[in-house]
Amino acid sequence: xxxxxxLMTDFGVADIYVGVMKGVMLGIHPQARFIDITxxxxxxxxxxxxxxxxxxxxxxxxxxxxxxVVDPGVGSARRPxxxxxxxxxxxxPDNGVLSYALRDAxxxxxxxxxxxxxxxxxxxxxxxxxxxxxxAAAHLANxxxxxxxxxxxxxxxxxxxxxxxxxxxxxxxxxVHIDHFGNVVTSIGYLRWVTxxxxxxxxxxxxxxxxxxxxxxxxxxVTAGQAQIAGICHNYSDAPRGDLLAMVGSNGYLEIAxxxxxxxxxxxxxxxxxxxxxxx
Amino acid sequence: xxxxxxLMTDFGVADIYVGVMKGVMLGIHPQARFIDITxxxxxxxxxxxxxxxxxxxxxxxxxxxxxxVVDPGVGSARRPxxxxxxxxxxxxPDNGVLSYALRDAxxxxxxxxxxxxxxxxxxxxxxxxxxxxxxAAAHLANxxxxxxxxxxxxxxxxxxxxxxxxxxxxxxxxxVHIDHFGNVVTSIGYLRWVTxxxxxxxxxxxxxxxxxxxxxxxxxxVTAGQAQIAGICHNYSDAPRGDLLAMVGSNGYLEIAxxxxxxxxxxxxxxxxxxxxxxx
Amino acid sequence: xxxxxxLMTDFGVADIYVGVMKGVMLGIHPQARFIDITxxxxxxxxxxxxxxxxxxxxxxxxxxxxxxVVDPGVGSARRPxxxxxxxxxxxxPDNGVLSYALRDAxxxxxxxxxxxxxxxxxxxxxxxxxxxxxxAAAHLANxxxxxxxxxxxxxxxxxxxxxxxxxxxxxxxxxVHIDHFGNVVTSIGYLRWVTxxxxxxxxxxxxxxxxxxxxxxxxxxVTAGQAQIAGICHNYSDAPRGDLLAMVGSNGYLEIAxxxxxxxxxxxxxxxxxxxxxxx
Numbered sequence: 001x002x003x004x005x006x007l008m009t010d011f012g013v014a015d016i017y018v019g020v021m022k023g024v025m026l027g028i029h030p031q032a033r034f035i036d037i038t039x040x041x042x043x044x045x046x047x048x049x050x051x052x053x054x055x056x057x058x059x060x061x062x063x064x065x066x067x068x069v070v071d072p073g074v075g076s077a078r079r080p081x082x083x084x085x086x087x088x089x090x091x092x093p094d095n096g097v098l099s100y101a102l103r104d105a106x107x108x109x110x111x112x113x114x115x116x117x118x119x120x121x122x123x124x125x126x127x128x129x130x131x132x133x134x135x136a137a138a139h140l141a142n143x144x145x146x147x148x149x150x151x152x153x154x155x156x157x158x159x160x161x162x163x164x165x166x167x168x169x170x171x172x173x174x175x176v177h178i179d180h181f182g183n184v185v186t187s188i189g190y191l192r193w194v195t196x197x198x199x200x201x202x203x204x205x206x207x208x209x210x211x212x213x214x215x216x217x218x219x220x221x222v223t224a225g226q227a228q229i230a231g232i233c234h235n236y237s238d239a240p241r242g243d244l245l246a247m248v249g250s251n252g253y254l255e256i257a258x259x260x261x262x263x264x265x266x267x268x269x270x271x272x273x274x275x276x277x278x279x280x
Numbered sequence: 281x282x283x284x285x286x287l288m289t290d291f292g293v294a295d296i297y298v299g300v301m302k303g304v305m306l307g308i309h310p311q312a313r314f315i316d317i318t319x320x321x322x323x324x325x326x327x328x329x330x331x332x333x334x335x336x337x338x339x340x341x342x343x344x345x346x347x348x349v350v351d352p353g354v355g356s357a358r359r360p361x362x363x364x365x366x367x368x369x370x371x372x373p374d375n376g377v378l379s380y381a382l383r384d385a386x387x388x389x390x391x392x393x394x395x396x397x398x399x400x401x402x403x404x405x406x407x408x409x410x411x412x413x414x415x416a417a418a419h420l421a422n423x424x425x426x427x428x429x430x431x432x433x434x435x436x437x438x439x440x441x442x443x444x445x446x447x448x449x450x451x452x453x454x455x456v457h458i459d460h461f462g463n464v465v466t467s468i469g470y471l472r473w474v475t476x477x478x479x480x481x482x483x484x485x486x487x488x489x490x491x492x493x494x495x496x497x498x499x500x501x502v503t504a505g506q507a508q509i510a511g512i513c514h515n516y517s518d519a520p521r522g523d524l525l526a527m528v529g530s531n532g533y534l535e536i537a538x539x540x541x542x543x544x545x546x547x548x549x550x551x552x553x554x555x556x557x558x559x560x
Numbered sequence: 561x562x563x564x565x566x567l568m569t570d571f572g573v574a575d576i577y578v579g580v581m582k583g584v585m586l587g588i589h590p591q592a593r594f595i596d597i598t599x600x601x602x603x604x605x606x607x608x609x610x611x612x613x614x615x616x617x618x619x620x621x622x623x624x625x626x627x628x629v630v631d632p633g634v635g636s637a638r639r640p641x642x643x644x645x646x647x648x649x650x651x652x653p654d655n656g657v658l659s660y661a662l663r664d665a666x667x668x669x670x671x672x673x674x675x676x677x678x679x680x681x682x683x684x685x686x687x688x689x690x691x692x693x694x695x696a697a698a699h700l701a702n703x704x705x706x707x708x709x710x711x712x713x714x715x716x717x718x719x720x721x722x723x724x725x726x727x728x729x730x731x732x733x734x735x736v737h738i739d740h741f742g743n744v745v746t747s748i749g750y751l752r753w754v755t756x757x758x759x760x761x762x763x764x765x766x767x768x769x770x771x772x773x774x775x776x777x778x779x780x781x782v783t784a785g786q787a788q789i790a791g792i793c794h795n796y797s798d799a800p801r802g803d804l805l806a807m808v809g810s811n812g813y814l815e816i817a818x819x820x821x822x823x824x825x826x827x828x829x830x831x832x833x834x835x836x837x838x839x840x
Contacts, residue, residue: 004306006299012740013293013573016616019566019597023620026564026595030621034595035306035314037299043741044820056296059410060303061310072820075795125795127810130619180292181323235355235405250407260324260352284586286579293573315586315594317579336576339690340583341590460572461603515635515685530687540604540632 002031003141006060008053009069009129010041017127021067021134024120028138035060044072046097047159048271051176054100055251062087067137070097075125080113080132081153082146089146091137093128096159103161114150162187163274171277173254175224175269182262184224186275188254221278222246224256225267236260282311283421286340288333289349289409290321297407301347301414304400308418315340324352326377328551330439331456334380335531342367347417348377355405360393360412361433362426369426371417373408376439383441394430442467443554451557453534455504455549462542464504466555468534501558502526504536505547516540562591563701566620568613569629569689570601577687581627581694584680588698595620604632606657608831610719611736614660615811622647627697628657635685640673640692641713642706649706651697653688656719663721674710722747723834731837733814735784735829742822744784746835748814781838782806784816785827796820 005025011017018039025032037056041049049070057066064087071078071093079094085105090098091113102108113119113132118139123131136149163174164187173188222229229246232254239245239259244266249255254277257263285305291297298319305312317336321329329350337346344367351358351373359374365385370378371393382388393399393412398419403411416429443454444467453468502509509526512534519525519539524546529535534557537543565585571577578599585592597616601609609630617626624647631638631653639654645665650658651673662668673679673692678699683691696709723734724747733748782789789806792814799805799819804826809815814837817823 006303013596014598014600015737015739016597016612017740019595020616020619022595023566023616023624027619027621035299035302036293037296038294040294043822052296056300056303059300059307061307064303073797076797124810126807126815130810177295179295180297237353237356247406250404250410255406262323286583315579315582316573317576318574320574332576336580336583339580339587341587344583457575459575460577517633517636527686530684530690535686542603 002033003029003065004033004035004061004063005065005067005137005141006035006037006057007039007067007069008037008041008049008056009039009067010043010045010049011039011069011129013039017129021069021129024130024134025138025141028135029141032138032141037066041070044070046070046072046095047162048177049097050100050159051162053097054103057088057101060088064088065137065140066090066092066101067133068092068097069129069133071095071128074128078157079153080128080136081156082111082113082136082140082149083156084109084146089140091133091140093133094153094157096157098156099159100161102156109146110153110156111146112150112153115148118144118149164188169279171279173275173277175271175273175275176253178264178269178271182258182264182266183249184256184263184267184269184275185249185251186224186254186256188275188277189252219279220246222254222256223276223278225269225273227256227267229256282313283309283345284313284315284341284343285345285347285417285421286315286317286337287319287347287349288317288321288329288336289319289347290323290325290329291319291349291409293319297409301349301409304410304414305418305421308415309421312418312421317346321350324350326350326352326375327439327442328457329377330380331442333377334383337368337381340368344368345417345420346370346372346381347413348372349409349413350377351375351408354408358437359433360408360416361436362391362393362416362420362429363436364389364426369420371413371420373413374433374437376437378436379439380441382436389426390433390436391426392430392433395428398424398429444468449559451559453555453557455551455553455555456533458544458549458551462538462544462546463529464536464543464547464549464555465529465531466504466534466536468555468557469532499559500526502534502536503556503558505549505553507536507547509536562593563589563625564593564595564621564623565625565627565697565701566595566597566617567599567627567629568597568601568609568616569599569627570603570605570609571599571629571689573599577689581629581689584690584694585698585701588695589701592698592701597626601630604630606630606632606655607719607722608737609657610660611722613657614663617648617661620648624648625697625700626650626652626661627693628652629689629693630657631655631688634688638717639713640688640696641716642671642673642696642700642709643716644669644706649700651693651700653693654713654717656717658716659719660721662716669706670713670716671706672710672713675708678704678709724748729839731839733835733837735831735833735835736813738824738829738831742818742824742826743809744816744823744827744829744835745809745811746784746814746816748835748837749812779839780806782814782816783836783838785829785833787816787827789816 081094083090085108120131165172173186176187177185220232233245233247236259361374363370365388400411445452453466456467457465500512513525513527516539641654643650645668680691725732733746736747737745780792793805793807796819
């Protein structure tokens with residue numbers, strides 16, 4: 001039985017940590033296959049990881065096990081948990097890192113991973129990725145049922161949603177991610193294009209039954225840092241090369257970009273900074 | 281049927297993009313195996329990717345599918361294409377990124393990937409890697425024939441070759457890559473060692489039937505940036521530790537290096553800068 | 561027959577080098593599976609790689625082949641070697657990079673890889689990772705016996721151990737690694753916690769039969785750079801967020817860390833710097 005384990009950590013790729021976790025898993029489940037989602041979450045940035053995981057997990061096949069280790073509380077009393085949602089299973093510390101992935105799920109079962117027989121025989125106080133979480137993922141891949149790991153959890157830690165408020169024609173959000181290209185990704189995720197000329201405010205992502213309210217996109221105005229951007233484009237090349245633009249990115253969130261350039265460097269914004277949209 | 285898919289992008293490894301593409305491919309072709317060639321192509325640098333791909337692809341086994349996504353024109357009218365060359369298949373935007381890999385091939389078939397049934401059901405305007413190119417690679421791995429994707433392409437975009445001119449005993453080229461060690465790789469690719477004391481100018485790489493013209497290597501002089509280097513060495517340790525040297529690198533191109541040091545930092549050169557060789 | 565090959569290099573992940581090595585190995589052994597331990601060893605830093613490998617290899621399953629290419633002497637007379645230790649096999653240049661992994665092994669067989677039939681047909685002078693070491697790892701994965709590669713080696717290059725001296729209640733070591741989080745890892749590896757209140761000096765790691773000498777940890781004092789740290793903690797969260805602390809890390813070495821912060825940036829220390837412990 002071959003199993004897919006997708007990894008997300010803040011470990012970076014310069015140390016041996018990720019490789020060692022994979023070695024541990026292969027010792028328990030030799031047929032494991034690994035996909036690295038990212039190991040470049042900012043150190044201890046649980047919220048950034050939660051946002052990245054929510055955008056990534058839906059694209060993986062049913063049966064995927066997600067091993068998510070962003071764990072500022074390692075060695076303290078925070079619980080290791082296993083969450084089963086439909087055909088997906090998540091292994092993570094109970095610090096809110098699963099909050100956004102689980103947000104829209106109807107049926108979630110969560111268990112605390114207390115069973116010492118499903119850890120390495122020696123558990124360090126600083127590397128539970130190796131000693132607790134990786135073994136759990138590998139045992140799950142071997143077919144061990146989640147409820148074998150420990151008691152159910154009814155009160156997982158949940159993070160507040162990123163700021164996102166709509167008041168009349170005024171929308172307020174925040175920067176939630178800056179990607180490798182310098183694209184500035186915001187929490188304004190409910191604006192969806194329906195035609196090149198119009199975008200639509202819908203109450204939540206994926207809810208096709210919502211009442212749409214069409215907005216003429218060219219009249220929107222986006223403010224981030226010192227910059228004000230007129231209109232919302234359809235793709236990068238709608239703006240001249242090197243110009244700032246606003247658009248709806250590939251995960252459905254408003255992004256600020258520079259056509260073939262780096263918007264974050266231009267705007268000097270950081271994660272958490274305020275972004276506003278005025279719908280003219 | 282297990283298939284090998286080798287990836288080259290400018291996505292970096294900090295974001296979820298590469299992992300999501302792999303998740304999408306595994307959903308279509310669960311037996312896919314992935315090798316990352318590199319995801320550190322400079323953003324939108326099609327030419328750098330074209331050069332890297334040409335140096336890498338020959339080392340992969342027959343049957344490998346190359347998924348190459350360096351795509352400054354994403355969302356515009358540029359065509360997604362599939363190129364079949366011998367036992368290799370390439371999936372890429374039609375922007376010249378395959379130019380150098382296809383340069384010496386006798387028999388190339390290229391098709392535009394227009395078939396909407398072989399994409400994700402929703403195609404964003406900014407992430408065709410996920411929505412168009414990754415599904416194409418996975419369907420090819422499943423055995424879908426290239427001509428199922430769309431009509432043949434007879435006029436692919438081709439990049440001009442990097443500058444490389446030989447005029448008598450004077451050779452002019454340019455910097456085409458600076459590697460992780462700071463080795464400065466040039467476009468001067470037709471100089472080949474035959475013995476430790478001699479190098480040979482041959483008309484093209486791999487053409488053993490060419491007329492060789494032996495040149496005494498110690499009398500060659502290489503100029504790059506402010507530096508002038510006497511002689512062409514056989515390997516790094518021919519120069520004292522910390523000294524600049526010129527040599528023929530592992531892909532057959534003239535390189536400027538520092539023995540156990542960083543030549544690019546020493547020379548202050550950039551991609552595109554002129555390099556000259558005087559054969560004394 | 562499926563084989564696991566774990567890779568450690570100083571090649572970085574920006575160039576095609578690692579991908580090309582994997583392509584070469586798959587051409588020889590199509591069932592090879594790869595785990596990247598790290599490719600971020602500092603260029604030519606054999607000692608850092610030796611330390612990282614010693615901490616990593618024990619976590620991999622029996623039968624793993626380790627391909628270790630940190631090779632400042634590439635192209636010179638240094639020998640390529642294959643070392644068999646128990647169920648593990650190592651392929652590396654003979655420059656000491658295996659020293660710490662082999663240090664405690666009872667029974668090591670080492671062979672020089674001179675057999676030209678087990679290399680690529682053309683061997684460059686600068687990329688033996690591709691032309692010599694990767695083919696060797698793949699042939700080993702195919703079941704070729706180590707002694708087929710060449711003659712036995714009885715005098716491998718061995719690095720001196722990192723500084724680590726205990727004189728009465730005074731312990732002197734050095735910084736051997738700074739990790740992605742800025743944790744400063746020292747060579748002081750023989751201090752082991754037995755209870756939260758006590759730590760123990762034991763003669764060597766893993767030697768449970770050693771005479772333990774319990775030390776009250778709170779009275780220990782650690783000096784590194786300009787900083788003096790009182791006490792040795794059990795885990796990161798024993799110190800207030802943002803405070804410096806000393807603790808025993810996940811591989812059994814004394815580390816200096818900042819709870820949810822970067823100790824290396826705070827202390828301004830480098831690999832090789834002196835660290836002292838005074839047991840009060």
